Amino acid sequence: MRPEVSTPTLKGRERLMSDAAAATTDPTATPPTQVQRLAAEGLGAAVLVFLGLGGGLNALAFGVALFALLIAFGRISGGHFNPAVSVGAAMAGRLSWKDAGLYSAAQVAGGIAGGIGVLLVALSSGGGYDFGEPLGAPGFGDQGQIDLGGAL
Numbered sequence: 001m002r003p004e005v006s007t008p009t010l011k012g013r014e015r016l017m018s019d020a021a022a023a024t025t026d027p028t029a030t031p032p033t034q035v036q037r038l039a040a041e042g043l044g045a046a047v048l049v050f051l052g053l054g055g056g057l058n059a060l061a062f063g064v065a066l067f068a069l070l071i072a073f074g075r076i077s078g079g080h081f082n083p084a085v086s087v088g089a090a091m092a093g094r095l096s097w098k099d100a101g102l103y104s105a106a107q108v109a110g111g112i113a114g115g116i117g118v119l120l121v122a123l124s125s126g127g128g129y130d131f132g133e134p135l136g137a138p139g140f141g142d143q144g145q146i147d148l149g150g151a152l
Contacts, residue, residue: 034102037077041103042110044069044081049114054121083107 032040051057051065070079078095080086083104090100 032076037099038102038106040073040077041080041086042106042113044073044077044079045107045110046114046117048081049111050117053115054118077103081107081110 047069048062048066052062055061055065057065066081069081073079073081078089080089080103086095086100086103086107089095090097095103
């Protein structure tokens with residue numbers, strides 16, 4: 001008969017980090033540092049804002065982009081990319097409130113960087129965009145456009 005072994009229950013960040021470490025094939029792998037997790041969240045948010053505002057993606061393409069980001073960064077930070085998701089994870093006890101605040105700050109900073117990227121591309125594209133003019137979006141006429149300044 002096989003003896004039963006109990007494993008300790010991990011909560012919050014410890015469980016996330018143990019899952020990330022277990023997912024690697026290297027048994028000596030160390031969990032990502034705080035800076036690496038925050039960089040992954042900020043970069044993921046920047047890419048999502050850039051593609052969402054400036055890419056003109058439909059829902060399927062945006063979902064595929066989000067899936068690619070989750071594959072790329074999910075093991076590092078959990079792939080929240082949105083302050084609402086980070087706060088929800090903290091409310092559920094899967095993320096500490098301290099980390100939720102840091103993640104949210106990184107995500108907002110990444111979102112601002114993505115918005116600035118859209119602005120720079122629009123202004124330098126030679127398409128005749130000026131700051132404050134509508135940027136094309138799905139829809140018709142004035143009802144479907146986003147003010148370029150509103151992206152920031």
